[in-house]
Amino acid sequence: MNHEEILQNLADSVISGDEEKAKDFAKKALEAGIDPLTAINEGLMRGMSQVGDDFSKLKIYLPEVMMAAEAMKAALSILEPAALQKGTGTLKKSKVVIGTITGDIHDIGKNIVAMLLRANGFEVYDLGRDVPIDDLIKKAEEVGADIIAASTLLSTSMPYMEDLISLLKERGLRDKYIVMVGGGPVTREWAASIGADGYGDDGEEAVKVAKELLQRVKGK
Amino acid sequence: MNSIWEVIDKAETGPYMEERDFDLKVVAKKCRELVKEYEIRFDPNEIVTTDDSMADDVYEAGMRLALEAGIYCINTKRIIKFDESEIKEGILSAPKELVIGQGRDSRVLYARGIEDSRRPIICGGQAGAAIPEEWYLPMSISYMKEPLIDMINNGGLAIVEGRKVRTNTPLEIQATRRELTMLREAAARAGRPGISFIAGESSVSVLGDLAIASERYMRPSDAHLVALLNELKTDYDRISKVVNFTEYGAFNVTLVDPIIGGYAGGPEGVAVCFIASFLLGRAMYRSEYHVCHPIHFRYMSTSAVECMWNLNIVGQAMARNAPFIIMGDVWTSAGAGSEMIFYEIGANTITNVVTGTHPLGVSATNGKYPHASGLETRFMAEVAVAAVRSKLNRKGANDLVVKLASEYKDKMGKPDIGRPFPELYDVNRVIPKPEWNALYLSMKKKISELTGLDI
Numbered sequence: 001m002n003h004e005e006i007l008q009n010l011a012d013s014v015i016s017g018d019e020e021k022a023k024d025f026a027k028k029a030l031e032a033g034i035d036p037l038t039a040i041n042e043g044l045m046r047g048m049s050q051v052g053d054d055f056s057k058l059k060i061y062l063p064e065v066m067m068a069a070e071a072m073k074a075a076l077s078i079l080e081p082a083a084l085q086k087g088t089g090t091l092k093k094s095k096v097v098i099g100t101i102t103g104d105i106h107d108i109g110k111n112i113v114a115m116l117l118r119a120n121g122f123e124v125y126d127l128g129r130d131v132p133i134d135d136l137i138k139k140a141e142e143v144g145a146d147i148i149a150a151s152t153l154l155s156t157s158m159p160y161m162e163d164l165i166s167l168l169k170e171r172g173l174r175d176k177y178i179v180m181v182g183g184g185p186v187t188r189e190w191a192a193s194i195g196a197d198g199y200g201d202d203g204e205e206a207v208k209v210a211k212e213l214l215q216r217v218k219g220k
Numbered sequence: 221m222n223s224i225w226e227v228i229d230k231a232e233t234g235p236y237m238e239e240r241d242f243d244l245k246v247v248a249k250k251c252r253e254l255v256k257e258y259e260i261r262f263d264p265n266e267i268v269t270t271d272d273s274m275a276d277d278v279y280e281a282g283m284r285l286a287l288e289a290g291i292y293c294i295n296t297k298r299i300i301k302f303d304e305s306e307i308k309e310g311i312l313s314a315p316k317e318l319v320i321g322q323g324r325d326s327r328v329l330y331a332r333g334i335e336d337s338r339r340p341i342i343c344g345g346q347a348g349a350a351i352p353e354e355w356y357l358p359m360s361i362s363y364m365k366e367p368l369i370d371m372i373n374n375g376g377l378a379i380v381e382g383r384k385v386r387t388n389t390p391l392e393i394q395a396t397r398r399e400l401t402m403l404r405e406a407a408a409r410a411g412r413p414g415i416s417f418i419a420g421e422s423s424v425s426v427l428g429d430l431a432i433a434s435e436r437y438m439r440p441s442d443a444h445l446v447a448l449l450n451e452l453k454t455d456y457d458r459i460s461k462v463v464n465f466t467e468y469g470a471f472n473v474t475l476v477d478p479i480i481g482g483y484a485g486g487p488e489g490v491a492v493c494f495i496a497s498f499l500l501g502r503a504m505y506r507s508e509y510h511v512c513h514p515i516h517f518r519y520m521s522t523s524a525v526e527c528m529w530n531l532n533i534v535g536q537a538m539a540r541n542a543p544f545i546i547m548g549d550v551w552t553s554a555g556a557g558s559e560m561i562f563y564e565i566g567a568n569t570i571t572n573v574v575t576g577t578h579p580l581g582v583s584a585t586n587g588k589y590p591h592a593s594g595l596e597t598r599f600m601a602e603v604a605v606a607a608v609r610s611k612l613n614r615k616g617a618n619d620l621v622v623k624l625a626s627e628y629k630d631k632m633g634k635p636d637i638g639r640p641f642p643e644l645y646d647v648n649r650v651i652p653k654p655e656w657n658a659l660y661l662s663m664k665k666k667i668s669e670l671t672g673l674d675i
């Protein structure tokens with residue numbers, strides 16, 4: 001099997017959400033002497049970007065994307081250590097701490113954003129739903145996050161996003177993090193008015209904005 | 221026998237499972253398998269379907285999903301399972317008719333049939349939206365003043381006495397009580413003191429709900445919504461709401477809103493999930509009636525073609541096999557004050573009344589902006605009545621729905637969100653402003669001509 005075939009199989013294993021196949025071809029890639037970063041970028045990531053496209057066109061649905069993410073994670077568990085060992089390029093990923101904020105259990109939109117971020121190479125810490133702002137900050141401090149992303153679908157949980165920004169300011173941490181907000185009732189204007197750095201109408205915009213902000217604010 | 225108290229036992233003792241496994245290995249997997257096995261197929265050109273056997277297949281698949289999956293309780297991570305006899309008992313004991321509201325304003329809400337010639341019950345309001353407290357009263361009056369509106373389901377309050385309400389804090393109690401106080405006042409001022417409410421929308425946690433179980437706020441002839449969580453899940457807040465209203469004696473209404481593109485898959489998987497949700501929702505919450513609300517993961521609106529197909533197939537499947545009282549939501553992408561909203565209302569309402577549900581809405585802009593008023597809901601009621609009066613059958617309905625949908629389906633990504641209530645209505649006299657009224661009249665004429673219905 002030549003290199004291109006292995007890379008194609010890696011991409012396919014992500015597209016079909018096949019964990020076993022993904023692990024198998026990750027090993028095969030290393031055995032065949034493919035650079036682990038090439039395997040990640042031209043195999044796994046290629047598959048993932050296809051998955052993202054198909055999802056946005058509703059050709060596939062949330063479970064397929066989640067399974068694709070699982071397959072990718074499985075292959076990464078083999079390829080990442082190899083890349084580190086080889087010391088090829090930088091593997092440093094930008095870190096995002098995300099959660100649906102206090103009082104709110106609407107998590108489908110947040111799950112989609114988290115998944116698409118992950119699919120685009122971010123290291124995502126998803127704290128789930130009804131997450132106190134304190135926990136978001138604590139986790140961000142603990143993992144050295146670049147971005148804190150908060151989601152809500154409830155007007156009555158939007159004030160907690162304002163609280164998040166005030167609390168960061170009060171603790172002198174505001175400049176350390178990019179803060180992104182989103183979800184149903186949140187608007188671009190409102191996000192700007194509370195001093196958030198970024199907003200996204202949907203998952204795709206969330207990813208685009210996260211990338212732009214990282215470059216602009218953090219030079220990454 | 222299976223009451224809410226046995227359900228609580230089951231939530232404490234049922235089989236344990238990680239939530240993610242329930243989402244992927246139970247719901248996602250089974251929905252996909254069942255859709256394949258029963259060869260259920262969505263066709264965008266047949267939004268209102270005439271194939272009875274497909275409706276029955278969707279029902280049978282949904283029943284199997286209900287039995288195999290059960291309901292996942294998030295707090296205990298346990299599955300609340302029901303056996304066939306419990307689910308059947310839920311179906312047999314489900315009310316087919318219900319008196320809602322009081323006195324002259326009371327109505328008989330009933331399980332609608334397919335191509336039913338009876339006048340549907342019209343539930344009006346911008347259901348669930350966050351509405352500014354300054355206009356909550358006149359906006360509610362704008363719905364209740366409409367003689368064609370039979371019952372009300374308006375939005376909630378996110379600000380009370382100038383203070384921002386934060387979920388699950390003391391202000392939630394005040395916001396929920398204020399919502400009810402204003403609805404009562406609106407009903408009196410509109411001359412509809414006995415009109416039935418679906419209310420308590422400001423009660424995001426259980427706090428607000430607990431605070432309104434009193435004649436001053438909610439009457440036993442009123443209702444609150446208790447959702448199933450996506451998909452086939454519940455939690456202690458929801459179960460607490462049920463316990464509260466069960467003991468108080470007012471109506472529990474199950475809100476079922478599976479997401480197209482979510483765990484259940486595409487339109488077909490969602491249809492199967494809907495049936496399971498209704499059957500399990502009835503067995504679990506003992507709800508007197510139900511709300512059918514398909515969600516499109518991109519557009520949200522029930523007026524999206526895939527969502528209307530769901531309202532159609534689920535309405536028919538239930539009407540043929542397990543006649544429940546079901547309200548079909550009318551949630552539009554566009555806002556009041558736009559032209560687009562009339563096409564969305566037209567298509568969505570025709571679908572509902574011909575296929576077994578009573579229209580509930582209009583939740584303009586999907587409740588994102590308070591760009592809504594009584595007038596577009598009057599239009600919803602007029603379309604509903606016209607469709608029934610003209611004895612529209614499913615085939616005829618489909619032609620109209622496809623035609624109306626073609627007017628807006630490409631605009632759903634960037635809808636005209638219209639204008640806020642005070643720009644549409646004279647808020648003191650609570651009547652539509654001349655421009656809004658003129659737009660309504662011209663669109664009514666246009667849609668009458670387009671559809672041949674006498675709206």
Ligand code: B12
Binds near residue numbers: 200449516517
């Ligand atoms: C599904 C749903 C539910 C489900 C949620 C299940 C779940 N696991 O998520 C259930 C049934 C449980 C539910 C419950 C309730 N709901 Co609800 N729900 C909805 C509904 C119909 C769809 C939401 C959804 O999933 N959309 C699909 C996803 C894909 O879209 P999304 O979340 O917006 O996410 C996208 C973008 O916003 C963006 N995004 C999201 N997060 C983030 C974060 C960042 C950082 C960025 C950049 C971008 C981003 O990207 C996402 C992907 O494209 C909305 C209607 C609506 N108009 O949205 C009401 C809605 C949100 N619910 C509402 C209400 C009132 C409630 C209840 C309070 C009802 C009640 N009285 O009990 C409870 C709340 C309980 C609680 N404590 O949270 C209201 C909120 C009104 C308001 N403005 O406050 C809405 C608007 C409906 C309405 N008008 O009634 N609901």
